[in-house]
Amino acid sequence: NAGVTQTPKFQVLKTGQSMTLQCAQDMNHNSMYWYRQDPGMGLRLIYYSASEGTTDKGEVPNGYNVSRLNKREFSLRLESAAPSQTSVYFCASSDMGRTGELFFGEGSRLTVL
Amino acid sequence: QKEVEQNSGPLSVPEGAIASLNCTYSDRGSQSFFWYRQYSGKSPELIMSIYSNGDKEDGRFTAQLNKASQYVSLLIRDSQPSDSATYLCAVIPTGTASKLTFGTGTRLQVTL
Numbered sequence: 001n002a003g004v005t006q007t008p009k010f011q012v013l014k015t016g017q018s019m020t021l022q023c024a025q026d027m028n029h030n031s032m033y034w035y036r037q038d039p040g041m042g043l044r045l046i047y048y049s050a051s052e053g054t055t056d057k058g059e060v061p062n063g064y065n066v067s068r069l070n071k072r073e074f075s076l077r078l079e080s081a082a083p084s085q086t087s088v089y090f091c092a093s094s095d096m097g098r099t100g101e102l103f104f105g106e107g108s109r110l111t112v113l
Numbered sequence: 114q115k116e117v118e119q120n121s122g123p124l125s126v127p128e129g130a131i132a133s134l135n136c137t138y139s140d141r142g143s144q145s146f147f148w149y150r151q152y153s154g155k156s157p158e159l160i161m162s163i164y165s166n167g168d169k170e171d172g173r174f175t176a177q178l179n180k181a182s183q184y185v186s187l188l189i190r191d192s193q194p195s196d197s198a199t200y201l202c203a204v205i206p207t208g209t210a211s212k213l214t215f216g217t218g219t220r221l222q223v224t225l
Contacts, residue, residue, distance in 0.1 A: 031211050040121065042201065042217035043157070050211070058212065090156055094211055101147075102213060104156035 006105035013081045021076040023091030031094045032074035036087040081112045117216035125222045132189040136202030145205040148187045152198045192223045
């Protein structure tokens with residue numbers, strides 16, 4: 001009963017390094033999301049994908065790229081990490097529509113030195 | 114003005130009391146409203162959704178929506194220490210399909 005699986009759970013990078021956060025869901029959901037959560041800032045949407053083959057920018061997309069590889073997988077890439085990208089990243093999925101129920105992964109804690 | 118505003122707290126209530134959590138939103142056309150609970154170090158989980166003006170009850174939880182005042186609230190009756198968490202208000206703004214916008218959350222502490 002995996003739900004939404006994110007890897008890695010923890011990562012430390014140096015400024016300028018690149019990395020990819022992986023996310024996979026097994027609930028056959030159409031929509032997938034990447035949020036970041038910072039103290040006092042709540043959850044902010046980075047990118048989302050309404051369906052396979054589509055992606056759209058959220059509130060804070062600068063410095064990130066995404067790939068919706070197939071219906072199950074949605075990856076987030078940092079091409080040149082900056083200290084401002086130190087955060088907890090959450091992947092989520094949902095059925096399209098008004099239900100608003102997002103199923104979240106456990107989160108990935110990223111530190112950029 | 115932030116799209117979804119919440120008092121960050123902490124809101125401290127004694128065990129057995131009613132906890133009242135409040136949220137205001139800026140987009141008058143928003144139609145869908147949600148409360149998520151997030152325990153420290155964990156991911157958020159949906160506890161209530163509400164779409165129409167009025168109250169919606171689910172166990173010890175009641176969500177209240179007033180679209181005219183652009184105000185959503187969550188009441189937790191008979192608060193338990195296990196209710197201690199951060200409560201996130203979320204809204205689907207007009208024309209954004211399923212893109213939820215979250216408030217910063219209110220931290221609730223239920224004391225013994």
